[in-house]
Amino acid sequence: MTDPRQIQLIMELRRQGIDDPRVLDAVERTPRAAFVDEPLAHAAFDNTALPIACGQTISQPFVVAYMTQRLGVQPTHRVLEIGCGSGYQAAVLSPLCRRVYTVERHKPLLKQAEARFKALGLHNVTTKHGDGFKGWPEQAPFDRIILSCAVAKVPESLIEQLKPGGILIAPVGTVPNSDVSARAESFSQQLTKIIRTETGVKEEVLIPVLFVPMLSGLP
Numbered sequence: 001m002t003d004p005r006q007i008q009l010i011m012e013l014r015r016q017g018i019d020d021p022r023v024l025d026a027v028e029r030t031p032r033a034a035f036v037d038e039p040l041a042h043a044a045f046d047n048t049a050l051p052i053a054c055g056q057t058i059s060q061p062f063v064v065a066y067m068t069q070r071l072g073v074q075p076t077h078r079v080l081e082i083g084c085g086s087g088y089q090a091a092v093l094s095p096l097c098r099r100v101y102t103v104e105r106h107k108p109l110l111k112q113a114e115a116r117f118k119a120l121g122l123h124n125v126t127t128k129h130g131d132g133f134k135g136w137p138e139q140a141p142f143d144r145i146i147l148s149c150a151v152a153k154v155p156e157s158l159i160e161q162l163k164p165g166g167i168l169i170a171p172v173g174t175v176p177n178s179d180v181s182a183r184a185e186s187f188s189q190q191l192t193k194i195i196r197t198e199t200g201v202k203e204e205v206l207i208p209v210l211f212v213p214m215l216s217g218l219p
């Protein structure tokens with residue numbers, strides 16, 4: 001039986017405007033407690049971001065659901081995610097599309113995420129240890145691309161890996177540096193939706209968000 005706290009979370013997401021039944025169902029089926037370290041399992045149903053290993057964060061369920069909804073994922077789609085982290089966002093995408101390709105620069109995070117996908121039987125998630133600024137050229141082009149980390153500007157290399165008519169969603173704006181004491185108010189990011197057209201791109205600003213930065217190279 002579904003945990004009552006999970007049902008409460010779904011009701012909260014509905015109140016916050018998530019109304020695509022497929023997205024709500026995907027969130028409901030994804031046990032977030034499996035994506036955080038044991039000491040934080042009690043907080044897994046809270047609608048907040050939480051710390052994970054390597055100084056990173058698992059995104060807030062609302063933001064995961066919102067990005068998933070705005071991505072408009074279809075069952076035939078191949079989706080690229082940059083910033084696998086805990087694997088939670090990829091797991092929510094998994095039942096909604098044909099295949100999720102997810103890239104992470106921290107190897108220990110990726111190993112943990114891979115074990116979670118396996119344990120949950122999410123066989124359509126393919127992982128890669130690497131620098132997301134390069135995307136995944138061998139698997140391109142993608143129907144959808146989602147950045148789970150913030151960029152000052154969406155890299156051209158990623159837009160090039162999107163099919164015409166494809167959608168990319170990314171947090172765009174100033175990014176906190178490695179100084180963990182940096183105050184949240186001192187930077188700002190807007191979730192941005194980019195549609196690749198035959199001749200260029202169309203851009204739409206969605207909502208303010210707060211993500212860890214996309215960093216180049218491997219740690």
Ligand code: SAH
Nearest residue numbers: 058083085086088089104105132148214215
């Ligand atoms: N989708 C994740 C969010 C994790 S936080 C989740 O649901 O838990 C964002 C992640 O992006 C971090 O794990 C960070 O290491 C990763 N990241 C940052 N820059 C990257 C890059 N250039 N390539 C790949 N991953 C990157």
